[in-house]
Amino acid sequence: MVMAWRFGAVDVDAVMTVIRDPATFADWMIAVPPELRAAANWPQVGSVIERDDGREPRARHAHNRQLVVAVVETWRPDHELVVRLRSGLGGWVRIAVNVQPRPGGALIEVRADPLTATARLRFTGSSRGRAEERCAQVAERLIHLATTEEPED
Template identity: 25%
Template sequence: MSVTVRELDCTPEQVFVALADPWVYPTWVVGASRLRAAEPSYPRPGSKLHHSIGVWPFVLDDETVVETWDPPRRMVLEAKTRPVGKERVIIDVKPRGAGCVVRMEEYPVSGPARLIPKPLADLMLHIRNVETLRRLEHVARGRAAEQARGE
């Protein structure tokens, strides 16, 4: 299980505004190249995002399902990423001063990814998720700036 923690210069509520917008998903999730569709009920539990992963022309269509939506504290996703299988992604957010701390936990639940030696899988996911959380902070701060300007 890979665990990545980052202090963000935005509030938990601002993080969840970004998480609630399906159309910015490929902006902050490293590896997601585009969003093809989002169910109207997103981000309610059971709703799906239909996205693609990879770089053109090597792009695969997959989906992510919301398991838990508890703003501004927690979101749990099950991400299907062919050909490696499914991963569970847990995002916990806690206030800290004027900002927050985000803890992102990710681990494979099915497929060939479960066969990768744990230390190697954890390292690869951690490297990816350091950038993922950096991007999430940028999206959350950008959304907050838009709201402040009344956009």
């Protein structure tokens, strides 16, 4: 397991709003393809994020597991999201994002646990530092997206 924390002068609700929006998933999650499609019930437990190749699956291929990028394992709307994420280099990784209120902002904790042997290889030796850096980048991107003001019409 690797873990990283980042503090931002941002409200917990603002961070959770970013997480709730499936359109921002590729913006804050590291190493996922930009073309994604979320289930209608995102981020409820069991909902998925899939690659979106622009075509709708049909007939017996209506549910192609190869397209699944992330599956929600835990959702606590006030502070936590846990997803099982398909690693870009193979295997599955559990990513947990926990947002805690602090005076003047929020502390965002991101934990990553490899679930398969191929993913575990990326969490040992010199690769461990890179995995910690990716966790930190997830927190930093969430802070950035939560503090970005909406453009006025």
